[in-house]
Structures are given as C-alpha cells and as structure tokens.
Amino acid sequence: MNHLPLIIKREYLSKVKNKSFIVMTILSPIIMIVLISVVAYLSQLNNDKVRVISVLDASEKVKDIFTNTDNTTYNILEDISLEDAKALVAETSGYGLLYIQDKENVEEISKGIKFYSEESPSLTVISKLENKLEKRLTLMNYQDVGIDVNKIETSQVNIDIFQENFVGETSSKTDNIIKLIFGGAAGYLLFMFIIIYGNMIMRSVIEEKTSRIIEVIVSSVKPIQLMLGKIIGTSLAGLTQFAIWLALGSILLVVVSAIFGIDIAHMQTPQQAAIQQAMENPDVNNQIQNAMQGFFNLPLTNLIVAFILFFISGYLLYSSLYAAIGAAVDNETDTQQFMLPIIMPLILAVYIGIFTVIEDPHGTVSTVFSFIPFTSPVVMLMRIPFGVPIWQQLLSLGLLIGTFIFTVWVAAKIYRVGILMYGKKPTYKELIKWIKY
Amino acid sequence: MDNLLEVNGVSKKFGSFTALNNVSITVPKGSIYGLLGPNGAGKTTLIRIINQITLPDSGAVILDGEPLNESHIKDIGYLPEERGLYKSMKVGEQALYLAQLKGLSKSVAKERLQYWFKRLDIEDWWNKKIQELSKGMAQKIQFVVTVLHEPKLLIFDEPFSGFDPINANLIKDEILRLRDNGATVIFSTHRMESVEELCDDIALIHKSNKILDGKILDVKRAYKSNTFEVGVKTSNNTVLEQELSETFKITPANFKTLNNELKLNIQISENQTPNDLLNYLTSKGEVSHFVELIPSVNDIFIQTVTNNNLQ
Numbered sequence: 001m002n003h004l005p006l007i008i009k010r011e012y013l014s015k016v017k018n019k020s021f022i023v024m025t026i027l028s029p030i031i032m033i034v035l036i037s038v039v040a041y042l043s044q045l046n047n048d049k050v051r052v053i054s055v056l057d058a059s060e061k062v063k064d065i066f067t068n069t070d071n072t073t074y075n076i077l078e079d080i081s082l083e084d085a086k087a088l089v090a091e092t093s094g095y096g097l098l099y100i101q102d103k104e105n106v107e108e109i110s111k112g113i114k115f116y117s118e119e120s121p122s123l124t125v126i127s128k129l130e131n132k133l134e135k136r137l138t139l140m141n142y143q144d145v146g147i148d149v150n151k152i153e154t155s156q157v158n159i160d161i162f163q164e165n166f167v168g169e170t171s172s173k174t175d176n177i178i179k180l181i182f183g184g185a186a187g188y189l190l191f192m193f194i195i196i197y198g199n200m201i202m203r204s205v206i207e208e209k210t211s212r213i214i215e216v217i218v219s220s221v222k223p224i225q226l227m228l229g230k231i232i233g234t235s236l237a238g239l240t241q242f243a244i245w246l247a248l249g250s251i252l253l254v255v256v257s258a259i260f261g262i263d264i265a266h267m268q269t270p271q272q273a274a275i276q277q278a279m280e281n282p283d284v285n286n287q288i289q290n291a292m293q294g295f296f297n298l299p300l301t302n303l304i305v306a307f308i309l310f311f312i313s314g315y316l317l318y319s320s321l322y323a324a325i326g327a328a329v330d331n332e333t334d335t336q337q338f339m340l341p342i343i344m345p346l347i348l349a350v351y352i353g354i355f356t357v358i359e360d361p362h363g364t365v366s367t368v369f370s371f372i373p374f375t376s377p378v379v380m381l382m383r384i385p386f387g388v389p390i391w392q393q394l395l396s397l398g399l400l401i402g403t404f405i406f407t408v409w410v411a412a413k414i415y416r417v418g419i420l421m422y423g424k425k426p427t428y429k430e431l432i433k434w435i436k437y
Numbered sequence: 438m439d440n441l442l443e444v445n446g447v448s449k450k451f452g453s454f455t456a457l458n459n460v461s462i463t464v465p466k467g468s469i470y471g472l473l474g475p476n477g478a479g480k481t482t483l484i485r486i487i488n489q490i491t492l493p494d495s496g497a498v499i500l501d502g503e504p505l506n507e508s509h510i511k512d513i514g515y516l517p518e519e520r521g522l523y524k525s526m527k528v529g530e531q532a533l534y535l536a537q538l539k540g541l542s543k544s545v546a547k548e549r550l551q552y553w554f555k556r557l558d559i560e561d562w563w564n565k566k567i568q569e570l571s572k573g574m575a576q577k578i579q580f581v582v583t584v585l586h587e588p589k590l591l592i593f594d595e596p597f598s599g600f601d602p603i604n605a606n607l608i609k610d611e612i613l614r615l616r617d618n619g620a621t622v623i624f625s626t627h628r629m630e631s632v633e634e635l636c637d638d639i640a641l642i643h644k645s646n647k648i649l650d651g652k653i654l655d656v657k658r659a660y661k662s663n664t665f666e667v668g669v670k671t672s673n674n675t676v677l678e679q680e681l682s683e684t685f686k687i688t689p690a691n692f693k694t695l696n697n698e699l700k701l702n703i704q705i706s707e708n709q710t711p712n713d714l715l716n717y718l719t720s721k722g723e724v725s726h727f728v729e730l731i732p733s734v735n736d737i738f739i740q741t742v743t744n745n746n747l748q
Binding site for chain 2: 014207215218
C-alpha cells in the first residue's frame with residue numbers, strides 16, 4: 001500500500017495550519033520591511049547632522065580646498081594662534097580642528113598636519129581630509145618640479161576591456177557582477193532553505209517520538225515512507241512559505257516606498273549619492289544597458305534547470321540527514337552534537353562559493369568543491385552562471401544523486417531503529433551499529 | 438485452519454544482545470492469548486516482529502495460513518504500550534488519518550468512527566485537540582483507532598494502563614465482544630488478574646526464551662501440586678496433625694472459618710487419590726472444608742521465572 005500522498009498531505013497541512021508557521025509567514029516580511037525602513041531612516045538622520053570642522057592653515061596654501069558640503073561645514077580661522085584656535089573650537093563644541101603648519105616646502109607641510117578633537121574623529125572624516133590634502137599637495141609638487149598639470153589630466157585614459165570567448169560571446173565586467181549576483185543568490189538561497197526547513201523536519205521527527213505516536217504509525221507504514229513523506233511535506237510547506245514571503249515582500253516594498261517614497265528616494269547615503277550623481281552621466285546609462293545585456297547573456301535555461309535539479313537533490317541530501325538526527329535523539333537539546341558535521345560542509349560550501357568562485361570560477365578549488373557532493377549544490381550553483389561545461393554539471397549531479405540515495409538509505413536505517421529508541425543519547429558508534437541492524 | 442498466528446523459531450539480535458532466541462508460539466483463532474514475561478524479556482520485540490516493525494533475523498511468522506507480508510498490515514490492529522497521538526491535531530482528523538493509513542477509505546472510516554464515538558459516548562470530542570484531552574480520554578481514542586479497521590488480529594500491550602476502573606471495565610467488555618465477533622486477541626500485560634480473567638492461552642517469555650506456553654487450564658494442571666486445603670473438626674487437633682504428618686506432606690493453612698477447626702494444606706503423593714485423603718479425614722472428624730489448590734497465573738509466573746533464574 002502506498003501511503004506516501006496521505007503522509008505528505010498530513011505533514012503539509014499540519015505545518016501550514018500551525019499557528020506559529022502562519023505568524024512567521026506573515027510577520028517575517030513585515031519585520032524585514034520595518035527593519036529596512038528603520039535603517040534607512042536612521043542613516044538619513046545621521047547624515048542630516050552637519051559637522052563643523054575648523055581649519056587653521058598657517059601656510060596659507062591650502063585653505064581654498066575646503067568647500068562646504070551638505071554635511072560638513074569648514075570654518076576657516078585666520079590670524080589666531082594654535083592655542084587660541086583649540087580653545088575656540090572646544091568652546092564652540094566644533095567637531096575638530098585641522099592644523100597645517102607654516103612651512104615653505106610641500107614635503108615639510110605634508111609631514112606636519114594635525115587634527116585636534118575632543119573625541120577621536122570618524123574614520124571617514126579623516127580619510128576625506130587626507131584625500132583632499134593629498135590631491136592638493138601632489139598638485140603643488142607637480143608644479144614645483146615644473147610638470148604641466150593640464151597635460152596630465154588630458155592624457156588620462158580610461159580602459160574597459162571587452163571580453164570575448166572563442167565562440168564569439170562577448171561579456172564585460174558588469175556581466176561578471178551579474179553572474180556573481182545570480183550564482184550567489186542561488187547558492188545562498190539553498191543554504192538558507194536547508195538550514196530553516198531541515199531543522200523543521202528534525203523537529204517534526206522529534207515531536208513524533210516524544211508524543212509516542214511513532215509506533216502506531218510504523219505499524220501501518222514503512223519508516224522510509226514516513227520519512228520521505230515528512231521531508232516532502234515539510235519542503236512543500238517551506239516552498240509555500242517562501243512564495244508567500246516573496247509575494248508579500250514585494251507588495252509591502254511597493255506599498256512602503258509609495259507611502260514613504262520621498263524618504264527612501266532621498267536617502268543620502270554616500271553610495272546613493274554617488275549613484276545619483278552617476279545617473280546623470282551618459283557613461284552610466286551605458287553601463288545599465290550593459291547590465292541588461294549581461295542578464296540576457298546568462299545561460300538562462302541551463303541556470304534554471306540546474307538550479308531546480310541541484311536545489312532538490314542538495315536539499316534532499318541534507319534533509320534526510322536532519323531526519324536521521326531527529327530520529328536518533330529524544331529532544332532538541334541533544335541534537336547539537338550531530339548538527340555540527342552537517343553544518344560544517346554547508347558553511348564551507350558558502351565560504352568557498354564567496355571567496356574562490358568570485359576570484360576564479362574555474363580554478364582548482366572551485367572545481368573540486370563543485371564535485372564533492374556535500375558542497376557541490378551550493379558551489380556548483382554559484383559557478384554555473386560563469387558557464388560550466390555540461391559534462392561537469394552532469395558528473396557533479398550524478399555524484400550528488402548517488403550520494404543522496406546513499407544518505408537516504410543510511411538515514412532510513414538510523415530512522416527505523418532510532419524512532420523506537422528512547423532514553424539515552426546515542427553515540428556515533430551506536431548509530432553505525434544501527435545501520436547494520 | 439485452527440491457528441490464526443504461528444510464530445516459528447523466531448530469533449532476533451541487536452548487535453551482541455539477543456532479544457529473542459528461537460521463540461515459537463501458536464495463537465488459536467478466536468482466542469485471547471496472554472503474552473507474559475518480566476520487563477525486558479523480549480515481548481515487545483516479538484510484538485514488533487508480528488507487526489512488521491522489526492524484521493526477524495531467522496524464523497517465520499504465518500498469519501492465517503500465509504507468510505507475513507505487507508498486505509497483512511490491514512489485518513492487524515496494534516495498541517502499543519508506548520502510545521500517543523499528534524498533540525496539535527484534532528481528534529476526528531487524526532482518527533481519520535490513522536484509519537486511512539490502515540487502508541480504510543475516508544468515507545468508511547468516518548462512518549465507523551461515528552459509530553464508535555457514539556458507542557463510547559465521546560461524540561463531542563471530534564473537534565477537540567488531543568492536548569485538551571485527559572490521558573484516559575486519549576487512550577479511548579487510541580483504542581477506537583486500533584479496532585476501527587476490524588482486523589483479524591488485535592494486539593494490546595497493557596491496554597488498561599491509564600484507565601480508571603469504570604473505563605477499564607468498559608474496554609475489557611469491548612475486547613471480549615470483539616473476540617466473540619471473531620477477532621483473535623494477543624494481550625500483553627503485567628496485571629495477572631486480567632490474564633486470569635480474560636485469557637484462554639498464555640505464553641511466558643523470559644530472558645529472550647519462551648519458557649512456558651499452552652492452554653491456561655493445561656498449564657495450571659501441569660503446575661498443580663496435588664495439594665488440598667482442608668478444615669477438619671476433631672476433639673484433639675494436635676493428635677490428628679501428628680498422625681497426618683506421618684502419611685502426607687502438610688503445611689499450616691490460613692483461611693477464614695466459623696469454628697475452631699484444624700486448618701492445613703495437605704499434599705498427596707502420586708499414587709494417592711483425593712478420595713483416599715477425604716476418606717481418611719472423614720474417619721477422623723467432621724470435614725468442613727476441602728478444596729484443591731489451583732495455582733494462580735501469578736504463582737506460576739513467579740515460580741517459573743524464579744526457577745529459571747536459579748538455573
């Protein structure tokens with residue numbers, strides 16, 4: 001008798017009808033949006049504050065570079081001693097005092113620049129000042145040795161290397177960034193999905209054990225059917241939750257930005273300012289077009305098919321292990337010891353994905369780890385946008401499916417024995433013995 | 438076919454631990470079969486093997502003339518000792534789910550559930566969650582779920598634990614009624630008085646071995662010691678006691694009487710009959726009490742297990 005559909009249905013409904021599941025499903029996107037809004041609001045607040053920096057330029061050579069901006073006002077002090085200037089800044093509770101010594105020589109000036117403040121100044125402020133001064137003093141140096149600055153500026157060349165493979169497909173740096181985003185998102189999504197719903201499967205197995213219904217169930221169905229039903233039912237519930245999050249999240253984002261539209265658009269974080277500035281530049285328009293082009297240059301069919309296959313097999317591989325852990329223990333606190341070996345390869349996969357695939361998507365490390373079954377789903381998903389030969393994908397998938405069948409078999413063995421074991425927490429040695437029963 | 442279930446030489450090892458060693462039992466059709474044994478003797482393993490939860494290492498199980506297979510799942514109803522229900526599921530939904538797992542269609546399951554719920558007077562529990570019910574109430578649901586698919590073989594492991602006397606009686610009557618309607622019952626318990634009351638046959642499992650089985654009456658016959666509890670009124674009790682001890686094996690007995698009689702347990706030897714003893718006693722005085730001592734299941738259990746431990 002095949003009860004799998006019946007079990008899947010029960011698992012799915014019991015998850016979906018569960019109050020905390022419903023609350024989480026609805027609340028999570030709201031919390032996310034609220035969080036984003038709060039961060040946006042706070043960064044806006046932070047940027048509204050105007051810093052007053054006093055400048056005492058004894059050399060009289062650089063003071064004209066300090067022009068006020070939206071959040072920094074420069075107060076140029078003149079005819080005042082350093083001590084008086086310090087006292088003045090302290091009195092008026094200014095942000096700090098930049099002091100440039102009176103020296104003839106550029107090199108000597110550059111060595112004697114000091115910043116006085118009550119509290120240690122922010123890193124960005126200091127580096128901004130340093131940039132400004134560096135530019136000006138370098139310029140002065142050029143002039144001192146008789147270099148025509150205008151010539152330097154006009155001789156400046158911008159390079160954007162056009163990439164083309166032997167088949168004739170062109171790509172650019174923007175393309176690579178798009179690829180990274182897609183691969184990273186796919187890999188990370190799988191990682192999150194495994195952690196969240198693997199845990200849910202494990203808890204559901206433990207619940208069946210602690211409520212002691214398990215023996216009644218396994219007298220009617222084969223344990224492996226129960227395990228697979230649980231994994232599939234919970235995953236479907238997970239997919240439902242993800243879909244709702246996605247839909248609800250995008251609706252909320254639209255609504256929120258419609259209501260607070262002005263606020264978000266005017267978020268003057270430095271990056272956004274840069275983007276806005278760049279928008280007016282025709283060069284960047286070109287880049288956006290490049291990005292669109294990059295998106296369509298992705299091996300989309302391959303990406304989607306591979307995503308579905310690697311996602312499902314990778315997820316099943318890990319979730320069967322989670323089910324086995326749930327069966328081996330009596331309560332959640334006992335699971336820690338067994339979780340580590342599962343989490344480790346997952347985290348390893350994500351790090352390898354982030355650090356080595358970006359650097360060299362077809363390098364030895366990325367290639368090897370995209371074949372090892374426990375890391376391959378994540379690493380391979382990150383590599384595929386960069387174009388992986390089909391034979392490599394198939395080999396990796398074959399290894400993954402083989403391992404997945406093996407782990408399901410092992411997990412089913414542990415599950416079959418474990419669900420009827422109560423009392424002490426088993427050791428790894430005992431788990432191996434269970435497989436042989 | 439007289440036997441519903443035959444277990445032939447079943448052994449099961451868990452690692453180096455032997456849970457069952459060459460155990461055979463025969464359960465006649467339409468009987469109530471008591472499966473007895475101390476804790477950890479291997480009863481649960483045997484029951485799990487019959488339920489196909491665990492597979493035996495060797496030996497065979499025959500149910501109704503066929504080797505045990507997957508199609509038999511619907512022929513067996515099992516109420517385990519470690520039992521429970523999904524806490525957050527509603528009673529009705531849960532019972533329907535479990536019935537469907539046993540192969541009933543949803544409509545049939547619903548119809549039968551309504552009949553049983555009415556019968557046990559628990560109709561208004563349908564939409565309650567298990568966590569709202571008391572332990573005894575949940576046990577009733579479990580009982581209904583066990584018998585709902587009308588299996589040929591019912592296996593109850595400690596069915597009365599958790600019930601108050603009234604409900605325990607109710608369940609006992611239901612078990613007898615199911616037997617009368619043709620079901621065969623295997624009954625595992627430590628409550629010897631229920632074994633005495635319900636069972637037709639018993640098997641005793643101890644340290645992974647079956648050490649005793651058969652019709653309960655045959656077992657008792659085998660264990661009787663030809664001892665009689667007697668009360669005799671004479672003019673001089675001490676003289677009679679002295680005389681009796683020369684011919685028979687006697688021990689003092691303790692039972693309630695109205696008069697000041699001589700109360701003794703008297704064991705006769707193989708070549709003596711009860712009549713010899715009775716004739717002898719009537720010649721000495723007035724016999725007010727003469728009962729053969731039949732060993733209780735409890736006595737047999739304790740005696741066999743202790744003897745076995747000594748060996």
